[in-house]
Amino acid sequence: MQNPAFETPATHFADLPGGASHGPLRIEYRWLNDAAGDAPLAVFLHEGLGSVAMWRDWPQTLCERLGMRGLVYSRPGYGLSTPREHHVKWPVDFMTREARDVLPALLDALRVDLHQRRRMWVIGHSDGGSIALLYAALFPHALAGTIAIAPHVFVEDLSVQSIAQTKVLYETTDLRGKLARYHADVDSAFYGWNDIWLNPAFRQWSITQQLASIATPLLAVQGHDDNYGTMEQIDTIAEHVPHAQLARLDACGHSPHRDAPDRLNDVIAAFVSRHR
Numbered sequence: 001m002q003n004p005a006f007e008t009p010a011t012h013f014a015d016l017p018g019g020a021s022h023g024p025l026r027i028e029y030r031w032l033n034d035a036a037g038d039a040p041l042a043v044f045l046h047e048g049l050g051s052v053a054m055w056r057d058w059p060q061t062l063c064e065r066l067g068m069r070g071l072v073y074s075r076p077g078y079g080l081s082t083p084r085e086h087h088v089k090w091p092v093d094f095m096t097r098e099a100r101d102v103l104p105a106l107l108d109a110l111r112v113d114l115h116q117r118r119r120m121w122v123i124g125h126s127d128g129g130s131i132a133l134l135y136a137a138l139f140p141h142a143l144a145g146t147i148a149i150a151p152h153v154f155v156e157d158l159s160v161q162s163i164a165q166t167k168v169l170y171e172t173t174d175l176r177g178k179l180a181r182y183h184a185d186v187d188s189a190f191y192g193w194n195d196i197w198l199n200p201a202f203r204q205w206s207i208t209q210q211l212a213s214i215a216t217p218l219l220a221v222q223g224h225d226d227n228y229g230t231m232e233q234i235d236t237i238a239e240h241v242p243h244a245q246l247a248r249l250d251a252c253g254h255s256p257h258r259d260a261p262d263r264l265n266d267v268i269a270a271f272v273s274r275h276r
Contacts, residue, residue: 011052011080014073014109019101027106028052028080032063032070040119040144040276041112043103044072045128047255048193051079054182058257059123065269068121073106077192083185090196092205095127099134104142117142121272125149125257126228127193129220130207133237137213145217145275147268150226150254153236154206155197162227163197170194211240217275218244221267223252223259245271 016025030052033039044059046052051074063070075098077084084090091097107117120143124132129151136146152159169175170190180186196202218241220234234246247267249260256264 013080014106016102016105016109019105022076022097022101025076025082025102025105027073027076027082027102027109029071029073029106029110032060032072034069036067036069040066040068040121041116042066042068042070042121042123043107044070045098045103045122045124045131046072046075046078047126047128048197049078049179049189050074050125050128051182051189053079055257058261061261062123062265062268065265066121066272071110071112076102078183078189080184083188084192086188086191088192089199090192092196092199092202094196095130095207096134099131100138103131103135104139114142119144121145121147123147123149123268124151126254127152133214133218134207134210136216136218137207137210140213140215143216145219145272146214147219147221147271148234148237149221149256149264150223150229151220151233151237152229153208153211153233155203156229156232158230159228160197160203163194167194167198208236208240211237214241214244217271219247219268219271220244221247221249221256221264223249223254223256225252226254228254247271 010030012029014027018024052072055072059070059072074081076082122132122135122143129148132146132148183189220237222231222234238244238246249256252260
């Protein structure tokens with residue numbers, strides 16, 4: 001049962017039918033600047049422990065800067081969306097399923113038609129950045145461009161080591177209580193993410209071969225002080241997507257929208273303006 005204390009007047013829910021890779025889902029979402037009429041749409045895809053609420057006000061600030069409408073939502077297992085059943089483990093291809101099945105189903109449920117999708121910008125952070133890249137590769141004619149912030153395209157030792165350390169913190173410090181502010185079932189959210197990333201089978205996960213299908217504008221952003229990934233992630237993107245633009249941010253960790261929001265917004269605004 002979801003906790004109504006998490007709900008705000010801006011929170012809505014979409015019911016998605018079951019598909020080949022998932023059962024029926026209830027997805028938490030919010031519109032930003034919905035009164036902007038026919039403005040292009042920015043869709044925000046959160047990190048591995050994120051949710052609608054965990055974005056805070058950054059998506060709103062960016063949408064205002066870009067003159068766009070926005071859509072933020074919590075993926076299954078996070079926020080107020082359908083929680084992961086505790087005995088269920090995410091499969092190795094869980095990010096592909098999010099890009100191929102869940103996001104298109106949500107857009108269908110919200111009546112975002114093909115005309116709107118062709119003008120749509122997909123903006124993802126961390127796991128959400130990987131999902132954004134996969135969506136761009138799978139649906140090259142159903143978006144205007146992609147912004148991938150600290151994305152993963154293959155598994156690095158650094159990522160696994162940091163995620164293992166995060167598990168220790170979750171089980172021994174107040175991290176669990178802090179994350180519980182953003183998820184109705186915090187253990188569902190945490191262990192769904194943590195278990196798959198620490199699964200030995202996941203060490204072989206890679207989406208590098210799919211990247212070549214990306215045809216629309218692509219910006220990949222990485223912080224120099226990211227403890228979950230190195231510059232090799234975005235360098236690999238550039239090798240497979242020659243038209244990709246890269247942004248490397250100094251004094252910035254894994255979350256540029258929190259560590260360096262002004263610099264990130266400047267980079268994104270310049271990129272979108274160039275390709276709009």
